[in-house]
Structure formats: structure tokens, C-alpha cells
Amino acid sequence: MIKNYLLFACFLFGVATSVAQDTRQDSLPPLTNDDLLMDTSINYDELMDEFDLFLDSLLAPRSYFLANLSVSQGYFNFIKRNPLRIEVTEKNVYTPSVGYYSKSGLGITVAGNIVNDSQRLNLYQVSLSPSYDYLKNRNMALGFSYTRHFTKDSLSFYVSPLQNELNGYFIWRKSWLQPGITAGFGWGSRTAYKERLRFLERLKRRVLVITTTEESVTDFSLTASLRHNFYWLNIFSKKDFIRLTPQLAFSAGSQNFGFNQTTGTYGVNRLNLLYNSGNLNLDNERKFQPLSMTLYLRSEYSVGKFYLQPQFMFDYYFPAENDNFNVLFSVNAGIQL
DSSP: OHHHHHHHHHHHHSSOOOOOOOOSOOOSOOOOTGGGSOOTTSOHHHHHHHHHHHHHHHHSOOOEEEEEEEEEEEEEEEEETTTTEEEEEEEEEEEEEEEEEOTTSEEEEEEEEEEEOSSSEEEEEEEEEEEEEEOSOTTEEEEEEEEEEEEOSSOSBOOOSOOEEEEEEEEEOSSSSEEEEEEEEEEOOHHHHHHTHHHHHHHHHHTTOOOOOOSOOEEEEEEEEEEOOEEEEOSSSTTEEEEEEEEEEEEEEOOSSOOSOOBOOBTTBOOOBOOOOSOOOOOSSOOOEEEEEEEEEEEEEEETTEEEEEEEEEEEETTOSSOOEEEEEEEEEEEEO
16 A cells, blocks of 8 residues: 555656666675566466456547646747837646547547736637547557637737647557657638737747748648556556656647647547647748657546546757747646546
8 A cells, every 4th residue: 555655646746856876786685596487476367468458448449528627837928018028928828628529539629728817817719629539459549630729819928820720640559669640730811810910020020030921821740759658557446547658759840820739649538738838939931840859758647537647848949049948747637427
């Protein structure tokens, strides 16, 4: 029982602090042949069968409703007056969401983004996302989603004029290190762009880029990643587990307007949100370039239908002239019905 509590405490911290290795000789006696023998008191076949059944239950297609609340950190570009300037401020973003996902793979998600704009809690954006996930094959997972963003007008901070986003992902799950690739394409209307043109001009002057008229309002991103899932079963009961997922991701693409949000799929839970970090880097040149190298430390405690997902993100943002490195944290809590 003490072991379980210690494991749970490590999970809540998300990541343990690192210590330097001691180069002194190990004080333990050397291993003998008897030490290397298999423990015959453990039924390893039964243990592996139990783990396979757990994975089958976790990954098997099923229909369910999901209610989720995410709290994460995000960077916002605010207009400040007297004197007039652009100020980058770190804010907490609250994202309540609900969704329904059919065992056929079809799903629908409604989410809202709320931030304290120094006056009140402001529900500045609502998103509607139909999706499809193919999860019938344990060796791989793939999915597609379309998101339509509905954003308030006359905000005191910058929001991307991209109103529509298409996202697709593929994960190969058979290997110990699971490679994945994610692609995103966003576009918006000329009307939405013109409403934010003055804000864009001020942002571009701040980064010393000459403003030109944009005829198309689009952005494209491509992310390659490697990850591995670690599981601990039956922590406090027969219906709970802990999952720890380190993931390294490299992103490239255009960054003319910036996507409204960066999402990362996490098993069957689509609502594991983390916002892109760093200062917005607006550029008139529509070039495909490296954007970021990111290390995610994702964890999850699940008991029955309830789950809790703390995660850290260590992000190095290549286009920024300074403050390239950022550390962000978010936590999701939800229930599957």
C-alpha cells in the first residue's frame, strides 16, 4: 500500500526532479547466477494475459459521452494603451468541452475557450469539431477532424483569423517506440482577416517586418513524433491504472497567422489540449520552416469512468528571436459516460 501511495504522489507531480549520478562503486554485492533466475512464485503468463486484456479493453472501439475540463497556460498578445504597445502576457486558459464518440469511429466535440482578460472571465471562442477515428487495429491508430471556430469580435488580444482547421494523425503502435505524424491545415475568410488587420500590422511592426496585403489566409503544419506508454495497473483497486507517456515532437510549417490551438490525441481521449507556446511570429514570407521541438511528459490516472491528466510541455520555438524556450503545464479532468 505504501508503494502505491508513493507511485500516486509521483504521478501528481508529473515529473520528478533529476539528480546527478554517483560515480562511486556500487556497494551492493555482485549478482550471482541464482539472482538471475526467474521468480517461480509469479505466473508471468497470467500477468501478460491480464495486461493484454487491459489493452484490449482500453483500445477496443466503444460508444461513449465525454465531459472534460482542461486548465492550461497560454500566451496572449494584448494591445496596451498609453503608450500604445503590444504586450505578451501568460494567462490560464479554461476549456470546458463535451463530446460523443461512436464505436463506428464518428465523433462530435463542442469546446469553449475562456480567459481572464483583466476585466472578467471571457468566453472568447467556441469550437465545433466533427471527427473520425480508426482504432480497430491495435497496431495503429489514425483519425481526421474538422474544426470550426466561432470567435468574438473586438477582443483586446490577438486571436488567429483562421476559422477552419483540418487535422489528421497516424500512430504506429506495434513497436516499443511509437512513431506518429500529424498534419494540420487552417484557413479563414477575408472578412475575418480584415477585422484583425490593424492588430496584425501592429504585431508585424513589433517584429520589424514590412506589412503587405495578404490575398490568402492559410497556415499549414506538420509534426513528427516518437512516444512510449508506460502502465501501472491496479494501483488502489482493480479498476484503476496510471499511464505515463513521454513524447518528443518536431513541428514545421508556415506561421503567418498561427493556429487557434494545438491539439494532441491521447489514446481514445481527443481532448488533451495544450496551446502553442512562445511569442507569435508573424511573417509575410509564406515559407515552410522549422517551428518547434517539444518534449511532452503526459500522465493519466484513471479509475472507472473518471480520469485525471496532468502534463508538462518543454518547448523550444525556433522562429523567436529571444525567449525561445518555454515550459507549460496543463491538467485535464473528465468522465466518460
